[in-house]
Amino acid sequence: MHNANVVSWTTIITGYAQNGDLDNALRLFNEMPQRTVVSWNVMIAAYIQNGIINEGYKLFKKIPQPNVVSWNAIITGYAQNELGEKALEIFKQMQLAGVKPNSVTIASILPACMKMRALELGMEIHRATLESGLVSDAVVVNTLIAMYTKCGSIQKAREMFDKMPTQNVVSWNAMIAGYAQNGLPAKALEIFAQKQQIDVQSDQFTFATVLLVCVKMGALEQGMEIHQKIIESGYMEDVVVATALIDMYAKCGAIQKACNLFERMPQRNTVSWNAIIVGLAQNGFLYEALNLFKEMPQQDAVSWTTLISAYAQNGLVGKALEMFKQMQLAGVQPNSTTFASILPACAKFGDLGQGMQIHQKIIESEFLSDIVVANALIDMYAKCGRIQRARNLFDKVHNANLVSWTTMIAGYALHGDSKHAFELFELMGHSGSDPDDVSFVCVLFACSHAGLVDEGCKYFNLMIESYCIMATIDHYVCIVDLLGRAGYLEEAFNFIIKMPIKPDVVVWVCLLGACRSHINIGLGEFVATLLFELDSKNAAPDVLLSNMYAGEGRWGDVQKVRKLMEDRGIKKMPGCSWIEVHKTIHVFCVGDRSHPQTQEIYAKLEDLSWQMKTEGYMPDKRHALNDVEEEEKELFLCHHSEKLAIVFGLLNTSTGTTIRVFKNLRVCGDCHTATKFISKIVAREIVVRDSSRFHHFKHGQCSCGDYW
Numbered sequence: 001m002h003n004a005n006v007v008s009w010t011t012i013i014t015g016y017a018q019n020g021d022l023d024n025a026l027r028l029f030n031e032m033p034q035r036t037v038v039s040w041n042v043m044i045a046a047y048i049q050n051g052i053i054n055e056g057y058k059l060f061k062k063i064p065q066p067n068v069v070s071w072n073a074i075i076t077g078y079a080q081n082e083l084g085e086k087a088l089e090i091f092k093q094m095q096l097a098g099v100k101p102n103s104v105t106i107a108s109i110l111p112a113c114m115k116m117r118a119l120e121l122g123m124e125i126h127r128a129t130l131e132s133g134l135v136s137d138a139v140v141v142n143t144l145i146a147m148y149t150k151c152g153s154i155q156k157a158r159e160m161f162d163k164m165p166t167q168n169v170v171s172w173n174a175m176i177a178g179y180a181q182n183g184l185p186a187k188a189l190e191i192f193a194q195k196q197q198i199d200v201q202s203d204q205f206t207f208a209t210v211l212l213v214c215v216k217m218g219a220l221e222q223g224m225e226i227h228q229k230i231i232e233s234g235y236m237e238d239v240v241v242a243t244a245l246i247d248m249y250a251k252c253g254a255i256q257k258a259c260n261l262f263e264r265m266p267q268r269n270t271v272s273w274n275a276i277i278v279g280l281a282q283n284g285f286l287y288e289a290l291n292l293f294k295e296m297p298q299q300d301a302v303s304w305t306t307l308i309s310a311y312a313q314n315g316l317v318g319k320a321l322e323m324f325k326q327m328q329l330a331g332v333q334p335n336s337t338t339f340a341s342i343l344p345a346c347a348k349f350g351d352l353g354q355g356m357q358i359h360q361k362i363i364e365s366e367f368l369s370d371i372v373v374a375n376a377l378i379d380m381y382a383k384c385g386r387i388q389r390a391r392n393l394f395d396k397v398h399n400a401n402l403v404s405w406t407t408m409i410a411g412y413a414l415h416g417d418s419k420h421a422f423e424l425f426e427l428m429g430h431s432g433s434d435p436d437d438v439s440f441v442c443v444l445f446a447c448s449h450a451g452l453v454d455e456g457c458k459y460f461n462l463m464i465e466s467y468c469i470m471a472t473i474d475h476y477v478c479i480v481d482l483l484g485r486a487g488y489l490e491e492a493f494n495f496i497i498k499m500p501i502k503p504d505v506v507v508w509v510c511l512l513g514a515c516r517s518h519i520n521i522g523l524g525e526f527v528a529t530l531l532f533e534l535d536s537k538n539a540a541p542d543v544l545l546s547n548m549y550a551g552e553g554r555w556g557d558v559q560k561v562r563k564l565m566e567d568r569g570i571k572k573m574p575g576c577s578w579i580e581v582h583k584t585i586h587v588f589c590v591g592d593r594s595h596p597q598t599q600e601i602y603a604k605l606e607d608l609s610w611q612m613k614t615e616g617y618m619p620d621k622r623h624a625l626n627d628v629e630e631e632e633k634e635l636f637l638c639h640h641s642e643k644l645a646i647v648f649g650l651l652n653t654s655t656g657t658t659i660r661v662f663k664n665l666r667v668c669g670d671c672h673t674a675t676k677f678i679s680k681i682v683a684r685e686i687v688v689r690d691s692s693r694f695h696h697f698k699h700g701q702c703s704c705g706d707y708w
Contacts, residue, residue, distance in 0.1 A: 041069050048077035068102055076108040087112045088121055101128055103137045110143045114150035122147045142170045149178025173205050180213045188213045189222055202233055208244040220252040239265070243272045250279020274302045281310030301327075301335045309341035312348070320345040321354055334361070336370045343376040347383035350662035350689060353583045355380045375403050382411025385660050385687045385694060391420075405431070406439045413446035415694045416704050421446035422455075437469050444478035448485060449693055451707045456482040477506050484514025485707070489523055505531060509540045516548045524548050539570045577641035577663040581652045588644040597648065602639075604647045609638055612677040620670040642671050642688060650682060659686045666690050672708070676700050 040063045044056045053074075060066060060074045071094045078087035091109045094101065101109075106129055113122040126144055134140045141164055148157035157178050161171060172195045179188035192210045195202070207230050214223035227245055235241045242265050249258035262268070262276045273296045280289035286307075293299060293307055304327040311320035324342045327334065334342075339362055346355035359377060367373045374397050381390035394400070394408045405428040412421035425443050428435060435443075440463045447456030460479055463469045476499055483492035492511055496503050508531050515524035524545060531541035542565045549557040565572070578587040586595065595601065619638075642663050649659040667675075667690040679686045680700030688695045696703035 040066075041073060044070065044073045044077075048073060053077045066097075066099070068099055068105065071097075071099055072102070072104045072108060075105060079108050079112040085112075085116070088116075088118070091125070095128065100132045101134070102132070103134055103140050106134060106137075106140045107143050110147045114147050117151050119148075119151035119153055122151055138164075138166075138168060138171070142168075142174055145171065145174040145178070149174065149181060152182060154178055154182045154184065167200070169200055169203050169206065172200055173203070173209060176206065176213070177209050180209060180216065185213045185217045185219075189217070189219070192226075196229070202229070202235075204235060204238050204240050207233075207235060207241045211241075211244040211248040214248050215251045218252055220249075220254055223248045223252060237266065239267050239269055239272060243269070243275050246272065246279065247275045250276065250283065253283065255279055255283045255285065270298070270300055270302070273297075274300075274306060277303055278306045278310075281306055284314070286310060286314065286316070299330070299332065301332055301338060304330075304332055305335065305338040305341055308338060308345075312341060312345040315348075317345045317349040317351075321349075321351065324358075328361075334365065336367050336373050339365075339367055339370075339373045340376045343373075343380045347380040349585070350384050350578070350660070351580060351585065352384040352386065352660070353580055355384055369398075371397070371399050371401055371404065375401075375407050378404065378411065379407050382407070382414060383689075385689060387411055387415045387417065387694075400431075400433075402428075402433045402436060402439070405433055406436070406442055409439065409446070410442040413442050413449065415696070416446075416449050416708075418446040418450035418452060418455075435463075435467065437463075437472055437475070440467075440469065441474045441478060444475060444482065448478055448482040449704070449708065451486050453482055453486050453488070473501060473504055473507065476501070476503070477510055480507055480510045481514075484511055485517070487514075487518050489514055489518060489520050493523065505535050505538060505540075508534065509538075509544070512541055512544045516544045516551075519548070519551065521548055521552065536568060537570065539565065539572055542570060543572050573665065575641050575663065575665045577645040577661050579645045579649050579659070579661050581649060586645070586648055588641045588648070590641050591639045592641065592644055595644075595648070597651065600651055601644055601647050604651055605638060605643060608647065608678060608681065611681050612674060615677055615681065617674060617677045620673060640668065640671050642667060643674060646675065646678060646686060646688075650684070656684065659684055661686070661688045663688065663690045666692050667695065667708075672702065672706070676702055 040059065044060050046056075048056045056077055057074055060070060063070055071090070075087050075090050075094070078090065087109055091101070091105070094105070106125065109125060110122065113119075113125065122144075125147075129135050129137075129140055129144070141160060145157045145160050148154070148160065157175065161167065161175050164171060172191070175191050176188045176195075179185070179191060188210065192206070192213075195206075207226065210226055211223060214220070214226065223245075230236055230241055230245065242261065246258045246261050249255070249261065258276060258279045262272065265272060273292070277289050277292050277296075280286075280292065289307060289310060293303055296303060304323065308320050308323045308327070311317075311323060320342060324334070324338070327338070339358065342358060343355060346352070346358065359380075362368055362373055362377065368377075374393065378390045378393050378397075381387070381393065390408065390411050394404060397404055405424065409421050409424050409428070412418070412424065421443060425435065425439070428439070440459060443459050444456055447453075447459065456479065460471070460475065463475070464471060476496075480492050480496060483489075483495060489511070492514060496507055496511065499507075508527050512524055512527045512531065515521070515527060528541045528545045531538065542561050546558050546561040546565075549555075549561065574589055576587055576589045578585050580586075588595065592598075593602075642661055645661045645663075646659055649661065653659065667688055672695065675686055675688060675695070675697045677700065678684075679697040686697040688697070693704070693708060695708065
């Protein structure tokens with residue numbers, strides 16, 4: 001064109017820019033004989049749309065007189081790319097330049113405040129809207145309401161909502177979501193009911209939000225009423241709303257209703273499939289969940305993660321790990337939730353090898369910076385016996401949150417390292433992270449397992465008096481355990497009687513366990529009677545009472561207790577121990593002779609028993625719980641599962657290697673003594689994790705100081 005004007009140039013530049021051809025757009029822009037602010041804005045928008053924000057900003061700074069559109073373009077670019085601080089910085093520059101924001105500016109900058117939870121900055125922007133006369137703009141007001149709710153100022157949001165001359169569906173949705181997000185689900189349902197009374201039409205977001213509120217409250221009845229409103233509003237065909245309904249029914253326990261809805265859905269998406277699979281899995285229908293998973297047109301990371309998490313939470317650790325391997329073979333990349341779900345399975349089973357492989361996968365997938373994943377890794381290493389490795393990871397976490405601190409404190413407590421647990425607890429306070437109720441449970445646990453009665457009472461009082469945290473049943477259990485382990489049985493009993501909340505089964509079992517340790521049969525019988533009345537199907541009191549009688553040689557009473565258990569159909573959980581050698585888990589039960597290396601194991605055990613006796617070991621026959629001859633009692637003790645696992649480890653690992661054994665029950669006193677002798681004889685560190693804590697045996701000593 002010989003007579004091309006500014007409009008022609010701008011049009012062709014826009015065409016190139018919209019088609020992603022930035023090179024030609026920039027070439028023509030540079031050749032343009034006369035540029036207007038519009039042409040500058042076109043190029044800035046092109047850079048931003050292609051994700052080249054910094055180049056767009058460089059161009060923005062060259063505009064002789066940027067208008068509000070120019071400012072909006074660069075603010076929006078930074079805000080949409082989660083660079084909120086930069087967006088807010090430019091907004092301030094805009095104000096200093098004397099350019100008044102419009103509704104687009106406000107709608108662009110407020111999400112940055114929401115993301116950063118920057119309430120003060122949000123209020124500053126609110127003042128700017130008042131000065132610019134934008135407070136009557138419905139879009140601006142709705143965005144301000146959303147900002148206040150996201151930043152936790154629900155009262156301010158409600159004030160703005162109430163002042164609106166006319167609230168539209170977006171306004172109502174913002175308030176419903178705001179109450180739900182700020183832990184006020186009942187208020188969210190209340191405002192939804194108010195909306196229904198004035199006949200404001202609900203949309204898919206309204207229904208999806210209020211159904212989520214029902215899930216949080218477990219409000220099945222209200223959910224069913226909302227289901228009827230959805231039918232009346234004609235939204236049952238909407239896949240988002242139908243999926244939210246399925247999720248509500250499943251999570252409120254009405255799994256059959258959820259399944260019926262799913263079957264009737266004319267159109268399903270991946271979210272719908274995942275909702276019903278999650279529902280089935282969380283309600284214990286793992287077989288049905290797996291079958292539906294197999295029917296799914298295309299399994300994604302969410303559906304795989306759902307099953308992995310369900311198996312792990314239901315104690316099917318091996319199945320969870322198997323699903324994780326299948327997921328990778330299927331070419332589906334794990335996400336952060338997958339890693340956070342599978343690592344607890346490794347922790348529970350003590351599968352350090354698998355946990356370390358997953359750690360490597362996390363590094364390769366670049367999820368190590370995800371705080372949830374990092375916390376799960378710290379927990380896995382602590383529970384798999386590698387407390388120092390857990391601490392090394394913790395020290396490298398740049399964005400440590402309360403969960404990070406609490407997880408590490410819990411790790412030290414589990415290992416009986418009260419010194420480091422207390423140090424970290426103090427450091428947490430100095431770092432700006434105030435402890436919560438879970439943090440105090442962890443530090444009280446550390447006191448209990450170290451016999452630090454005075455310190456435990458001090459922390460308990462500190463929690464209530466200084467932090468105003470109301471004690472829960474978990475805190476009371478810790479104090480009963482603390483007193484009971486130290487032999488203060490009467491004090492523990494009186495503490496329970498004076499508790500302001502009703503003691504549950506766990507509290508009484510804790511005291512009964514202390515009666516067993518300190519051989520107080522009178523109190524033990526009384527507590528066992530109370531427990532029978534509370535829960536006649538619980539095996540723990542019968543087992544503890546039976547063991548108490550056996551330790552004192554009262555075999556007639558042992559038989560009575562066992563007969564009562566048999567009559568009530570109660571079975572004692574069999575003790576078992578396991579050890580990982582060369583990436584394979586080997587499981588042993590008491591007297592186990594099923595292992596291919598049985599002959600070698602028992603021969604080595606017999607040899608060790610002889611060496612132990614020459615060192616001064618005397619079998620503690622009180623822990624032989626069968627009415628047999630003394631020689632047979634010694635054999636029973638010799639063949640306990642942890643001893644078999646330890647010997648297997650000695651036979652199949654090189655000299656100097658640490659032996660790591662896991663047991664599903666509490667280690668008995670005889671095995672504890674024997675393992676100290678073994679560690680000295682073989683000059684190896686032996687780590688045993690029982691149902692309560694870790695024991696690190698080395699040079700004939702245990703980290704617990706014989707207090708567990």
